Amino acid sequence: MKICVLPGDGIGIEITAEAVRVLEALRSDGLKVEMENALLGGCAVDATGEPYPEETKKLARASDAVLLGAVGGPKWDVLPRPQRPERGLLGIRKDLNLFANLRPAMLYPELANASSLKPEVVSGLDILIVRELTGDIYFGEPRGITTEDGKRVGRNTMIYNEDEIRRIGHVAFKSAQKRNKKVCSVDKMNVLETTQLWRDVMIEVAKEYPDVELSHMLVDNAAMQLVRAPKQFDVMVTGNMFGDILSDEASMLTGSIGMLPSASLDQNNKGMYEPCHGSAPDIAGKGVANPLATILSVAMLLRYSGANEAAAVRVEDAVKKVLAQGLRTGDIWEEGCKRVGTREMGDAVIAAL
Numbered sequence: 001m002k003i004c005v006l007p008g009d010g011i012g013i014e015i016t017a018e019a020v021r022v023l024e025a026l027r028s029d030g031l032k033v034e035m036e037n038a039l040l041g042g043c044a045v046d047a048t049g050e051p052y053p054e055e056t057k058k059l060a061r062a063s064d065a066v067l068l069g070a071v072g073g074p075k076w077d078v079l080p081r082p083q084r085p086e087r088g089l090l091g092i093r094k095d096l097n098l099f100a101n102l103r104p105a106m107l108y109p110e111l112a113n114a115s116s117l118k119p120e121v122v123s124g125l126d127i128l129i130v131r132e133l134t135g136d137i138y139f140g141e142p143r144g145i146t147t148e149d150g151k152r153v154g155r156n157t158m159i160y161n162e163d164e165i166r167r168i169g170h171v172a173f174k175s176a177q178k179r180n181k182k183v184c185s186v187d188k189m190n191v192l193e194t195t196q197l198w199r200d201v202m203i204e205v206a207k208e209y210p211d212v213e214l215s216h217m218l219v220d221n222a223a224m225q226l227v228r229a230p231k232q233f234d235v236m237v238t239g240n241m242f243g244d245i246l247s248d249e250a251s252m253l254t255g256s257i258g259m260l261p262s263a264s265l266d267q268n269n270k271g272m273y274e275p276c277h278g279s280a281p282d283i284a285g286k287g288v289a290n291p292l293a294t295i296l297s298v299a300m301l302l303r304y305s306g307a308n309e310a311a312a313v314r315v316e317d318a319v320k321k322v323l324a325q326g327l328r329t330g331d332i333w334e335e336g337c338k339r340v341g342t343r344e345m346g347d348a349v350i351a352a353l
């Protein structure tokens with residue numbers, strides 16, 4: 001398997017280093033992987049003037065999988081939009097047609113106290129958010145800020161065609177078949193026509209999966225239910241923007257966004273794997289960031305693009321073991337546990353492997 005590694009900016013560099021070391025440890029045990037680094041985000045803007053440069057594009061297209069740290073930082077927020085790091089991220093998602101974003105939120109029993117919710121509300125939590133990633137208001141045209149009748153007007157377009165909805169629907173139902181066989185589709189059909197179509201198409205797709213139970217929820221209610229009774233959910237499927245928001249919310253149920261991996265897949269299981277969190281400029285370079293979300297993203301990489309379930313489980317078990325040993329980075333630390341830095345956490349996972 002050929003993996004394109006994009007550390008990106010901020011803590012992306014530190015956490016990706018640990019994830020790469022995990023892959024190297026597996027390689028010395030016989031896993032066949034090749035890794036090559038490239039630039040994405042702010043570092044790419046600094047080096048080439050573009051957030052998703054041609055060279056990165058070539059390497060990413062030629063690879064079986066992409067491992068990404070995080071992009072962005074205040075330094076680049078002043079640039080024109082096309083040169084911002086986030087555009088690089090959206091660019092690579094679109095370029096590689098990574099329309100299916102899987103964001104699992106599961107609570108490790110050891111972290112029940114790290115959640116801001118009561119342990120009994122979150123214990124045993126295991127949700128999969130399936131977020132559409134290449135459409136919606138993120139990419140819809142027309143967009144921009146113009147002047148009309150002497151007034152500035154900001155505009156974005158929320159748009160989905162039925163094919164885009166159908167293909168993410170299939171991903172959600174297939175995922176549910178391997179889990180608890182429930183899909184909750186999240187929309188805002190009481191106000192937005194785009195999401196009326198979303199609901200209609202989900203109902204059509206559901207007919208092909210009689211073993212899976214489909215329910216619908218309006219996004220405002222879904223946001224509330226996630227903190228009220230999150231264990232009612234198995235798979236949640238939703239559009240790009242609602243999925244962005246709900247997945248951050250779900251991450252906090254698990255104690256820390258520093259624990260959440262993600263996979264972004266195309267039709268053929270080529271994928272990009274990244275933590276759900278950002279580049280955390282406030283702690284960048286200090287060696288304190290939690291590398292577990294990125295290491296767990298390696299597990300997803302092995303599972304989906306590598307079709308190597310055994311190796312995936314091995315990485316996940318190593319993470320569980322390290323948590324059971326009481327090792328914690330600052331974001332998940334509690335009294336009685338051992339506070340460790342990024343590198344030490346990586347070392348512990350590799351030892352547990």
Ligand code: IPM
Pocket residue numbers: 086089090244276
């Ligand atoms: C995410 C991030 C990105 C998004 C940003 C960095 C563009 O928040 O992956 O959830 O909105 O998709």
Ligand code: MG
Pocket residue numbers: 244245248
């Ligand atoms: Mg987000």
